[in-house]
Amino acid sequence: MQLLSPEEFERKSKEVQYRFIQMTGRKPNLNTMLFLIGIQETGKGLRKYSKEEKQDLMNVGTCAILTVGGYYEPEGWDEDGWPHWEIVKPVPHMSLQQQERFLMEHIILYFEKLDKES
Numbered sequence: 128m129q130l131l132s133p134e135e136f137e138r139k140s141k142e143v144q145y146r147f148i149q150m151t152g153r154k155p156n157l158n159t160m161l162f163l164i165g166i167q168e169t170g171k172g173l174r175k176y177s178k179e180e181k182q183d184l185m186n187v188g189t190c191a192i193l194t195v196g197g198y199y200e201p202e203g204w205d206e207d208g209w210p211h212w213e214i215v216k217p218v219p220h221m222s223l224q225q226q227e228r229f230l231m232e233h234i235i236l237y238f239e240k241l242d243k244e245s
Contacts, residue, residue, distance in 0.1 A: 130196075130232045139235045146238065157227060160234055161188035168210060183209065192233040193218065195240050 131139065147155040147163065155163070165184030166173065168191045176184065190199045190212040199212040221229060 129228065131235070136228070136232065136235075140231055143231075143235055143238055157230055157234075158185055161185040161192070161230070164188035164191055164234070164237065169208065171208075189230070192230065192237040195236045196233050 129136070143160070144154055147153075147160060150163070151159075153159075162181060162185050165187035168187050169184065171184075187210060190210075193199045194201065194212065198214070198216055198218055200215050202211040202213045204210050218229075
């Protein structure tokens with residue numbers, strides 16, 4: 128299920144973390160990365176968010192990165208300005224450690240796609 132070799136994963140993970148350090152001044156954890164990707168995807172900007180909004184933004188970030196892997200497809204926006212996705216294929220069951228790697232690999236792919244588009 129791994130998309131990248133261990134060496135490539137290590138190198139690219141550090142590159143993505145450095146990108147976030149440049150933006151925030153801190154080394155991010157996975158939830159922080161998903162939260163910030165969610166903010167980027169919604170265009171809502173940095174401000175105070177409620178706990179529920181933070182969870183929603185992490186979900187948006189998760190859907191956005193898994194879109195790159197073909198697991199989700201954008202469906203549209205609701206009247207409150209939140210994006211929605213359709214499940215295209217189920218995410219495989221895996222251990223917590225495998226999930227973290229899976230999500231990080233998709234974060235890497237997400238940024239590679241963004242870099243190619245810009």
